[in-house]
Amino acid sequence: MTVLQNPSSPLFTGCKLALLFHDQLVVYRRDNISSIPFPNLWDFPGGGREGNESPEQCVLRELDEEFSIALTQDRLIYKQGGANQTADGMSYFYVAEANKQEIESIQFGDEGQYWRLMPIAEYLQCEEAILPLQQRLRVYLETISDI
Template sequence: MARAQAIVIKDMQILMVQHKDAQTEWWCLPGGGIEENESPEECVIRELYEECQVNGKIIRQTSHSVHDDGFQSYTYYVDIGHEQPTLGFDPNELSKNYRLVDVKWMKLEEIPERDRAYLWASGLIGVSDFSKVVETWGNEISLPKGP
């Protein structure tokens, strides 16, 4: 199985979608599962439209990761021009125990640390001025306490 997702930036804010299941809510980049005979590039544009109701143009790929179980994730930096995102849908909601509940532009400091970690792994550090943000962080250890 594989997933493709979009990094969309406007005024140092990241387009994020919120999912919810019976126990938890989380923010992530717009994206989803790559369908049979679909390229990751086709998938990311389709998913962006489904979840955020906007058309996008891929600028470049920012990451490709392969997990221990073989799952692959592709991330693309995508431009949506002046289109305004609105809450769309996730066709998988009908067959799974989760749903899409919100879409919005978010500043880094508004995103929970757990969800923010996935953004850096998806290549956010190489997009726009976000590497300059990291340079301001200093040397303090700030890892949240585990369970």
């Protein structure tokens, strides 16, 4: 796994995952509720830490809860640490790749309005996408373009 800005801190509070399927991302429209961060914007799977779970356990649990996709830790291909935008502490941004069977078997959970596959280029330009996620995704794409 490629790791960028990975400060070792036990104070992480949440994670997000850019789940790629070819040149597309699995995204979902957040609920349109003013009391939550980033209402009605396009988001990635992920969420807050529960108990003493590791960042990897957190992001994989959230993916399973939100989309019924159970990946193993070795499927995570990129990790980037940074400040959490919605809570105190660190957050981690991951990237993984999904296969056709996983995409076809998605069962969307009860958070958010609906999900879709969105072309990566569209997400990066979308005014209704979450800016910090756009920024983190750009850093990942710059990292792989250097290879």
